[in-house]
Amino acid sequence: MGITTNICTVLENSQIASGIYNLTVKTHQSADAKPGQFVNIYCEGKTLRRPISICEIDKNLQTLRFVYQVKGEGTKWLSRVQAGQSLDILGPLGHGFNVSKARKVVFVGGGIGAPPLLETAKQCNFIPDAILGFKSKDFAILIDDFKKYCENVQVSTDDGSLGYHGLVTELLKERLQSDCDLVCACGPKPMLKAVAKIAEERGVECQVSLEERMGCGLGACLVCVCKVKSGEGGFRYAQVCRYGPVINSKEVVW
Amino acid sequence: MGITTNICTVLENSQIASGIYNLTVKTHQSADAKPGQFVNIYCEGKTLRRPISICEIDKNLQTLRFVYQVKGEGTKWLSRVQAGQSLDILGPLGHGFNVSKARKVVFVGGGIGAPPLLETAKQCNFIPDAILGFKSKDFAILIDDFKKYCENVQVSTDDGSLGYHGLVTELLKERLQSDCDLVCACGPKPMLKAVAKIAEERGVECQVSLEERMGCGLGACLVCVCKVKSGEGGFRYAQVCRYGPVINSKEVVW
């Protein structure tokens, strides 16, 4: 009975960047949560829950932290929930990053892909590095948080309004000239594909966190599938919610 | 352009009896409102607005007062709206009571039928009387308000927990032995039918406020009809929202 829904209390829900919110809830689900896992949040009036990655886990305080961007109606509703109100959360769900065997991890986060990497960074055996890319300064998040757990935190923006003017992949290419045995990435699919290619070309393992539209969030309904390699040049559809959301990049059929 | 929707501000929304709420909003729609009219309130997530009678009109303060009972999902949502929040109201709608020609009006209110009678009582040329019936003490509302504008306010409850133990119709029969030239009634249909019969038998005019499930609230969609007499022993369907909600009892085909 590892997975439960819990009507938990919202401790904080406030805007931290343009359209991006920080949500902290008190829930016993923190006990089982692992970095890179996600939860499925019930949004009033919506048939489907919204999947949101776990950004930080505090087992002592029994809290989970999330960082989410308002996209459509569900996240808009979520952004209006106030501290003290309750929220119905299903989780923890899926498989997260596995950093236990790595010596030097480089995290690559694109935009709202940064959150799930933060807890993972905290749980590395050795101090990792991070490369975070954003559209612009207004959307930059979690930089100071990553600095707490990483040696080097490099930031890039598409418009140059903060840090390096360009793509995370350019910073990653440079970074991979020195020591690194695992890249963990989360962000838009084209970025993940590019990151995976760079890492694979250099023989570095790469784990990517995927996104797909979901139904049950548990693995039962088969709506959230992605193509993973299977057999000789073949593929099969695996559930992002259960087989993933984090998958070794070599398995993914892009 | 007499009818508008207005996103108005809620000044008060609080429970005044078991499951019954008092709602006051600030709106320019008060300028055109007449006693016995109603408004159609938008409830979030609901396709249909909820019709609620106007209980009091304050043209100076530009406010409308409503008293409503929580029945299903719409009114439940309404009961959670807080002072300071806004509400989308369509109105004022329909035709109310006409007391301008009456010398002595007796109001008969059953349960949540009492509210529309209050503003009407205020606007009588001569001081009226009122008979208010409730299921029990816990559901009794507006007694003190009616006392402000009425000479005699009699109260009955089904279980005897307050006032007369019995039905309003029994009190009405007694009351109609003395002076009265108009009965205005609002409440459940069986009560209205009984009240109308009593008044008509005594040759007293009777106006009743009807309820029916509504669509547009304007008279266009023809979903809210009631049978009114037409031709020789015939009937036609008239829109409660436009032809009513207040109708002379002699017109109604019960």
Add this chain to the structure above:
Amino acid sequence: MADLSVNIAGVRFKNPVVTASGTFGFGREFSQVYDLSKLGGIACKGITLKPRDGNPPPRIAETPSGILNSVGLQNPGVDWFVKHEVPWLKKYDTVIIANVAGNEIADYCEVVERLNESQVDMIELNISCPNVKQGGVAFGTSAKAAGEITKAVRNVCKKPLAVKLSPNVANIGDIAAAVESEGADAVSLINTITGMRIDINTRRPILTNNTGGLSGPAVFPIAVRMVYEVSRRVTIPVIGMGGIATWQDAVEIMLAGACLVQVGTANFTDPYAPLKIIEGIEQYLDQNVISSVTEIVGKVQIYE
């Protein structure tokens, strides 16, 4: 500013938003709320040869994101309509669509003949009303019957003729093709889908008619699919409706193939819905630098 006008069968609509039959009466009531000349058109309440009482109330029930109605074609008859309603509506600068219903083909034809002499701009043949015992939806659920009635009416009809299809069918494309081949100038869809609600306390249906027609946002994905299917089967214009509540919905169903949209149930949720939809479409076109609304019609790019 984008051109919002649309031409269908020689009739010019100043914008593609029409209020749907049965939700807007003959316009009188809504004229108290806003100026009807702002609308692309008004599809009037369904009319029959003789006045009709309709079904006993309750005639409406709410459902998740929708409603059921069982009005049953209450209307004052075609003669009253032509004499009292059409001349009044003519004061406004908007297209008048008469919605015609009946029990038998002969009724439909007779109503249409009387409308020929009126000032209505277009006729919408309602062969899809689920709330009357005879006729109504029966004509709309077989391609043969739909073709026959279209043929008969086409013979007598001097106005542009749209046929309004029922969604209660296995293959709406077949029905659309049948009415096209018998001379319809346009098809409108969807009418309501038959549904039922029961009060679990009284154990009685909520509607005294037992069943009613489902409309509102709940049916929108079905409407989009049917408009898409029909617009790939016929070359005549498709008038799309069913659950349109926002300008985004209107754009979506136009991308699926609708030249014109009708807004029904949304009038109950917000009487200004049609005006907000017109404004929204205009802004969408301007923001996307599209010069005419006709350019988005059917432009969904499907996956092969």
Add this chain to the structure above:
Amino acid sequence: MADLSVNIAGVRFKNPVVTASGTFGFGREFSQVYDLSKLGGIACKGITLKPRDGNPPPRIAETPSGILNSVGLQNPGVDWFVKHEVPWLKKYDTVIIANVAGNEIADYCEVVERLNESQVDMIELNISCPNVKQGGVAFGTSAKAAGEITKAVRNVCKKPLAVKLSPNVANIGDIAAAVESEGADAVSLINTITGMRIDINTRRPILTNNTGGLSGPAVFPIAVRMVYEVSRRVTIPVIGMGGIATWQDAVEIMLAGACLVQVGTANFTDPYAPLKIIEGIEQYLDQNVISSVTEIVGKVQIYE
């Protein structure tokens, strides 16, 4: 305490709540959330003769009070099902319903023959899946085709046989009557209604399959009406589903004529929905002093 058990075609369900095919896999995942023995039964994901990949993602879109899905019968094939899933599910004290799909009648028969030797308690013939190119819904939209496939399968089927009907038809009563006369032990309805959504920014369908099947509360009034219609046409038990999300919905569709209910999309909104529905039904019966759930079946008192 009311008796919640229901018998259909010799199969005893401890309560009338079954999880609907395709929303619950083979139970493994939900077994991490609660004890599957609490359920009346589990209708397993549709299985075919050979394993199937299904359609490319995205396979789901949200709609007002509903969803569209286009999974397209991804499944590991009947042999895997019989070997790995059924024995595992047998650990639980609940009825196992195998949901069978295919391209041709011969496929269906072959799958059923392999299931004959398994421990599944009942077979549900899915002749109504709108998300596959061949077969699927085609069998479900004509009474003739539905009757034929039922007849062929009935001949080889040694288990109690329910046939799952498509709502994408003009007259579901006719189809139900046809499958009854060819030997079905029960009918289940409704499967999903074909719908479509388009992203107005990309102008592409949200589903890579272009269209998908609508389910969830939006379709509930349609399901109630169809269950009502079918239960008046046939004497075999009706298994009702489509948008059931609360115990009130379950009671309502049972009043309309369903002996058993299936809960699908609601599992996504709340994984505990089936358990809450079981509890709610029990309380409703107790409060109304009804000793057995079977007493409410079909007890709607319609208006004449």
